Amino acid sequence: MDRDERLICDSASLVEGAKGVRFALAAHPGEERGFAVRYLGKVRAFVNRCPHAWTELDWQPGEFFEESGLYLVCSTHGAIFVPDTGFCVAGPCRGASLEPLQVREHGGHVFLVNEKP
Numbered sequence: 618m619d620r621d622e623r624l625i626c627d628s629a630s631l632v633e634g635a636k637g638v639r640f641a642l643a644a645h646p647g648e649e650r651g652f653a654v655r656y657l658g659k660v661r662a663f664v665n666r667c668p669h670a671w672t673e674l675d676w677q678p679g680e681f682f683e684e685s686g687l688y689l690v691c692s693t694h695g696a697i698f699v700p701d702t703g704f705c706v707a708g709p710c711r712g713a714s715l716e717p718l719q720v721r722e723h724g725g726h727v728f729l730v731n732e733k734p
C-alpha cells in the first residue's frame with residue numbers, strides 16, 4: 618500500500634454490474650459518502666451525492682446500477698449516469714456529473730488515492 622492510498626475493500630467485493638461498496642470519506646468521518654462499483658472491468662468511484670438534489674444514489678445500500686447493469690441510477694428521481702465517467706445522460710440533472718474519486722486496484726484490493734481531507 619502506498620502512502621497516498623487508503624484501503625476500501627477487496628477486489629472480489631466488486632463484481633461487474635453488481636452491488637457496489639460504500640465507504641467513508643475523510644471529510645465526512647463516520648458517514649459512508651463515497652461508493653465504488655466495477656464497470657467494464659475497472660473500479661469506478663464517486664461521491665455518493667446526486668447533482669440534482671444532493672441525495673445519496675442507492676435505493677438500498679450498495680444498489681447503484683439499474684436493471685441492465687449498464688448505468689448508475691439515482692433512486693430519488695431516476696437520473697441515469699454513465700458508470701465510467703459519472704456523466705448524467707438522462708433525468709433532471711442531465712448534463713451534470715457525479716464527483717469522481719481516484720481509486721487504484723492491486724494485490725486483490727481496492728484503494729482510494731489522494732483523498733482530500
Ligand code: FES
Binds near residue numbers: 671694708709
Ligand atoms: S436527487 Fe437524484 S435525480 Fe433527483
